[in-house]
């Protein structure tokens with residue numbers, strides 16, 4: 078079995094096409110591995126995570142996830158996107174900005190709704206979480 082989760086080869090990324098943030102990143106991350114990315118402010122840690130989460134895409138180089146290349150077109154495909162988002166999650170640097178709904182209930186159910194989880198299952202999870 079291939080245990081590769083992420084395979085990055087020569088990944089480059091520039092903001093607005095002219096401010097380089099990452100130049101030639103090569104990383105392989107396998108199932109069960111725990112990785113810490115350490116670096117000074119502005120060294121590109123968040124940029125790397127945004128690439129791994131398919132929020133931005135390399136200018137050059139490739140990112141494979143579970144053996145398949147992660148491409149913008151594929152993430153526009155609903156089935157590919159749902160499958161990817163079920164497996165890969167990102168907690169942003171400022172998680173407060175991830176709370177944007179008018180009620181706590183809507184905030185809790187937002188994620189599962191985006192993943193296409195059934196209404197009954199969402200209700201069950203909501204009840205369980207709230208009671209905890």
Ligand SMILES: Nc1ncnc2c1ncn2[C@@H]1O[C@H](COP(=O)(O)OP(=O)(O)OP(=O)(O)O)[C@@H](O)[C@H]1O
Nearest residue numbers: 092096097098116117118119120121122123124125
């Ligand atoms: N939206 C953006 N537009 C233009 N430049 C950006 C943008 N976001 C980040 N950068 C620049 O890209 C480089 C890498 O930034 P990044 O946020 O990835 O670093 P970081 O390692 O996460 O920093 P920190 O430790 O402060 O969180 C920096 O030079 C930063 O100024």
Ligand SMILES: [Mg+2]
Nearest residue numbers: 122123124170
């Ligand atoms: Mg950061």
